[in-house]
Amino acid sequence: MLTISQLAAYAGVTVRAVRHYHKIGLLPEPERDRSGYRTYDAAAVVRLIRIRTLADAGVPLAKVQELLDAGPEEFADGVQEIDKDLRAEIRRLQGTRSRLARLAAGEHLALPQSVVDYLDRLRGLGVGERYIELERDAWIMIAAQVPDLIDSVIAKKHEELDDPDMVRLYSFFTGEPDWRAGDPRIVEVADILERLMIRAVEAGEVGADDFDDQFVDLMDSTMLESAPGAELVLAILKERGWRGWTRIERVPADRLPPS
Amino acid sequence: MLTISQLAAYAGVTVRAVRHYHKIGLLPEPERDRSGYRTYDAAAVVRLIRIRTLADAGVPLAKVQELLDAGPEEFADGVQEIDKDLRAEIRRLQGTRSRLARLAAGEHLALPQSVVDYLDRLRGLGVGERYIELERDAWIMIAAQVPDLIDSVIAKKHEELDDPDMVRLYSFFTGEPDWRAGDPRIVEVADILERLMIRAVEAGEVGADDFDDQFVDLMDSTMLESAPGAELVLAILKERGWRGWTRIERVPADRLPPS
DNA sequence: CTTGACCTTGACGCTGGGTCAACCCTCCAT
DNA sequence: ATGGAGGGTTGACCCAGCGTCAAGGTCAAG
Numbered sequence: 001m002l003t004i005s006q007l008a009a010y011a012g013v014t015v016r017a018v019r020h021y022h023k024i025g026l027l028p029e030p031e032r033d034r035s036g037y038r039t040y041d042a043a044a045v046v047r048l049i050r051i052r053t054l055a056d057a058g059v060p061l062a063k064v065q066e067l068l069d070a071g072p073e074e075f076a077d078g079v080q081e082i083d084k085d086l087r088a089e090i091r092r093l094q095g096t097r098s099r100l101a102r103l104a105a106g107e108h109l110a111l112p113q114s115v116v117d118y119l120d121r122l123r124g125l126g127v128g129e130r131y132i133e134l135e136r137d138a139w140i141m142i143a144a145q146v147p148d149l150i151d152s153v154i155a156k157k158h159e160e161l162d163d164p165d166m167v168r169l170y171s172f173f174t175g176e177p178d179w180r181a182g183d184p185r186i187v188e189v190a191d192i193l194e195r196l197m198i199r200a201v202e203a204g205e206v207g208a209d210d211f212d213d214q215f216v217d218l219m220d221s222t223m224l225e226s227a228p229g230a231e232l233v234l235a236i237l238k239e240r241g242w243r244g245w246t247r248i249e250r251v252p253a254d255r256l257p258p259s
Numbered sequence: 260m261l262t263i264s265q266l267a268a269y270a271g272v273t274v275r276a277v278r279h280y281h282k283i284g285l286l287p288e289p290e291r292d293r294s295g296y297r298t299y300d301a302a303a304v305v306r307l308i309r310i311r312t313l314a315d316a317g318v319p320l321a322k323v324q325e326l327l328d329a330g331p332e333e334f335a336d337g338v339q340e341i342d343k344d345l346r347a348e349i350r351r352l353q354g355t356r357s358r359l360a361r362l363a364a365g366e367h368l369a370l371p372q373s374v375v376d377y378l379d380r381l382r383g384l385g386v387g388e389r390y391i392e393l394e395r396d397a398w399i400m401i402a403a404q405v406p407d408l409i410d411s412v413i414a415k416k417h418e419e420l421d422d423p424d425m426v427r428l429y430s431f432f433t434g435e436p437d438w439r440a441g442d443p444r445i446v447e448v449a450d451i452l453e454r455l456m457i458r459a460v461e462a463g464e465v466g467a468d469d470f471d472d473q474f475v476d477l478m479d480s481t482m483l484e485s486a487p488g489a490e491l492v493l494a495i496l497k498e499r500g501w502r503g504w505t506r507i508e509r510v511p512a513d514r515l516p517p518s
Numbered sequence: 519c520t521t522g523a524c525c526t527t528g529a530c531g532c533t534g535g536g537t538c539a540a541c542c543c544t545c546c547a548t
Numbered sequence: 549a550t551g552g553a554g555g556g557t558t559g560a561c562c563c564a565g566c567g568t569c570a571a572g573g574t575c576a577a578g
Contacts, residue, residue, distance in 0.1 A: 002403055005524070010403040015525090020566060035574055037525055042369075042396035045403055049369045053362050057355045060564070079363040086356050090349055096316045097345050103312050104338040110301070110308045137301035144261050144269040144304055264555075274556090279535060294543050296556055319533070 001039040011048040018048065026051060026065050057082050058089070108136065112147075114154045115139045121161060122170060131173040138223060153219070165196050181232055189229075190236040197237075197248050219246040260298040270307040277307065285310060285324050316341050317348070367395065371406075373413045374398045380420060381429060390432040397481045404477060412478070424455050438488025445488065449495040456496075456507050478505040 008015045021027035027047055030038050047068070054064045059082055067078045103109060108116065119132055119139075143150045160166045169192045172185060223245060224230050234245060243249045267274045280286035286306055289297050306327070313323045318341055326337045362368060367375065378391055378398075402409045419425045428451045431444060438445060482504060483489050493504065502508045 002400065003524075006403055010406065014566080016566065016568085019527090024565095035525080037574080042399040045399050046367065046369045050362065053355075053358050053368060055565090056351075057359055062564095076363055079359055083356060083359055086352055086359070090352050093345055093349050093352075096312075097342060099312050100316055100338060100342055100345070103309065104335055108305065109312060110305045140301040140304050141261065144265055147269065262556075273535080275537085276535065278558090283534095294556080296543080314534090321533095 001041065002045070004038050004040070007040045007044060007048060010045060011052055013048070013052055021048070021051060021061070024061060024065075026061055054082070057086055110140050111136070111143060112150060114151050115143065118154050118157055121158070125161075125167055125170055127170050127173050142219065163196065163199075165192055165199075168192055169196070183229075183232075186229065186232050187236065189233050190240075193233060193237060194240060194242065197242055200248055201250060216244075216247045220244070260300065261304070263297050263299070266299045266303060266307065269304060270311055272307070272311060280307070280310060280320070283320060283324075285320055313341070316345055369399050370395065370402060371409060373410050374402065377413050377416055380417070384420075384426055384429055386429050386432050397484070400481050401478065405474060408474060422455065422458075424451055424458075427451055428455070438491055440491055442488075442491075445491050446495065448488070448492050449499075452492060452496060453499060453501065456501055459507055460509060475503075475506045479503070 002010075004015050004018055008018050011018075018027065022029050027044065030040050030044055033039050050068060051061075051064055054067060055061060059067070063078075067075055070078070099109060111119075115136075119136055122132055122135065123129075139150075142153070161170075169189060172189050172192075224234075230245070237243075241251045243251055261269075263274050263277055267277050270277075277286065281288050286303065289299050289303055292298050309327060310320075310323055313326060314320060318326070322337070326334055329337070358368060370378075374395075378395055381391055381394065382388075398409075401412070420429075428448060431448050431451075483493075489504070500510045502510055
């Protein structure tokens, strides 16, 4: 006959755990000797080891009880199910490992790969790190609000970057992004942007996107919030008869303000 | 700006969890809008996703806080450590899977492989299943009390089984193990056992074991508890001048009771 | 007889939130 | 303007699976 600590040690559990199993009725209370000590037999060892095998597999104790007190085919089914969960858990941990490695490598897990690639392309064009951080934050906000649109938006952005004028536009954002009203470069930016807009209108791309108004508003306001100079550039373009940013519109000539 | 549910959804957590992180100071409380709603920016998204990445890896939230607020080399070390734990956990789960498979196959995980092999050999000799269960339980009790001796004991048992007389002895245990005083077969068993003992004495094996007295007592009492007929056989042998079971002793001739 | 290692019951603590409850804010359709 | 849906807010209680005292009774050895 065994004492509780012998039983516990052999099964690889603590004495406290064994008593817990008694309390919840998972392991039957054994006989006591004359001094009140519990005395265990081989059946208790077998049961306890089964309990641990299942519990180690992550099975809640209540289900362990069900399984151990069920018929053999029910037991086999349950074990099958548990094994499936174990395999899934192992895969999950492997995924966690790779995410952890990416986190340690300094990757921004807050954004889908497409956006990361886009930002890398900007960086490759010589765009300053401070501006890229602004863009990154803006894309995070957009991705958080419309996660399923982000890939198609980024695809459009990539197309835009195929245009050398657009590349020139971005190169303005190199270095300090602290634009101030009166900076003469703002006019240069506006000139480039206007050329791009004209080309877009000529190519019939205006109004050709599949995004709804609400989303266009989101893009515009996010970009305006993040890029301080954008407001000033937009003001100039507005004088020249343009409206919009994400979606370009030409204001009718008769409503143009006097230049 | 994001609401709490947008933030939570994007990071793949519940609103409740985000508020929990605020309460424990893991994620800073953001500004509120005029109606008291929390408004989140991109930095919160980044921080929350980092929290989740670490928490998914099983890191307790208190340590997550430490890590995120620490320097880069401390962070890298911590991640290294976590990844080590993850690998260990994956190996543990794979071990659990194999134990689970053995459990489902009806194996007795309560005994080391050596004992299982020994019992299989008995089964192969035609020993009855009921007796084998008795032996199994006895070995479980012994293994639980002296786990590091069990392998050498079993090795001795295997040697014994090389003797045809011992095999004959075991074959008596086939079928019902309910021995009763007066059963003539008990004398047969005693005869065989005596032959074995004489041979052991002649081979100089008596007293040649490396086990201490306490352990010999344990073996004897366990076997006597489990095998009901053993007592009767031992009584006959005692009359013939033998003592012991695990460790054989020849009682000096002058102390022999009259036969 | 003492000492130290066990045994007993009982109660509280811990992680990481889930799950109400009770109430406020905003927006949209009527 | 009104009512309802669908957000948001705090607060309080609840869970598993034990760990960790606390406050003693028992056993074996010296």
